[in-house]
Amino acid sequence: MENIFVYRDRDILVDADGNFFKACKVSDFEKGKDGVEEIFIEKATGYIGVLVNSEWNIPQGAQFSPLRGYFFEHNADDTRLASRMRGLVQWRRSMQFCPACGSPLVSYDKETALQCTGCGKVHYPRIEPCIITLVKKGDEILLLRTLREKEGIYSCLSGFVEIGETIEQAVKREVKEESNLEVENVRYVGSQSWPFPDQLMLAFYCDYKSGELKIQESEIKDAQWFRKDDLPKLYGKGSIAWRLINDDFSL
Ligand SMILES: [Zn+2]
Structure with a gap:
């Protein structure tokens, strides 16, 4: 059996039970042909990630399913692998x-990396650290809805860590930018790989310190303080936002 993970956009190829589809062979795929966009073979493990488009013929017994849902329904090892191969083939x-x-770059023999055929430089996969934080004030929590979010779902504040700052500074800066509030007691609680394409979400709690709530209108549609017994529409169970709101970090 070959461990080939096939991805199409944000979906993964699964079998009727929702597990990753194991019946593909590496000889089924040729880059640039029949909808196959990219193939990445990880030499150390033998795992293969394949990126296809809508022209690729889905094998009998298989279907595409959102990778996000796959993450939430599988154990940590399966999730890590599916996330890793998606990130690598996308990279x-x-x-x-x-x-x-x-x-041009070619596979590097010694590690999971690519080597330049011109200058010989070795390029390693990168991840981008992002912070996501739940601001607490007494028995209320701050949730917001971004302009990009079209389904009315509220979530925690989040953003990329900038060059030169600590992740704690990134939390304070993002909260200030998005909500105009000052926070304190920033504390790390957990993380989640988010390979769309290459993020690592770092989750924090923090406490309201001062300031008046005022949203960043270029990115945020609405922000409000909510009580836990009266929450708006949220992302599903397993999302890092859900885990922050429900204090579910007992892994
Ligand atoms: Zn080069």
Whole structure:
């Protein structure tokens, strides 16, 4: 059996039971043909990630299912693998040429990386740290709805960590930018890989310190203090926002 993970956009190929579809062979795939966009073979493990588009013919007994749902329904090992291979094949897709000299990149023999055929530089996969935080004030929590979110779902505040700052500083800055509030007692509680394409979500609690709630209108549609017995529509169980709101970090 070959461990081939097939992805289409944000979906993963699964069998009738919702587990990853195991019947594909590496010989089924040729890059640039029949909807196959990219293939990444991780030499250390033998696992293979394949990126296809809508032209690819789905094998009998298989279907595409949202990777996000897959994460929430499978154990930590399966989730890690599905997330890892998706991240790696997506990374390979976006890294065709050396950022330093522009020559083509090929697989690197010694590690999970790519090597430049021109200058020889080795390029490793990267992850982007992001923070997500739940601001608490007494028995109320701050939730917001972004402009991008079309289904009325509220979530925690989040954003990318900037070069030069600590993750705790990133939490305080993002809260200030999005809500105009000052917070304190920033405390780390857990993390989640989010390979769309390459994020690592770092989750924090923090406490309201001062300031008047005022949203960043370029990104945020609404922000409100909510009581836990009167919550708005939220992302599903297993999402890191849900875990923060429900204090579910007992892994
Ligand atoms: Zn190069």
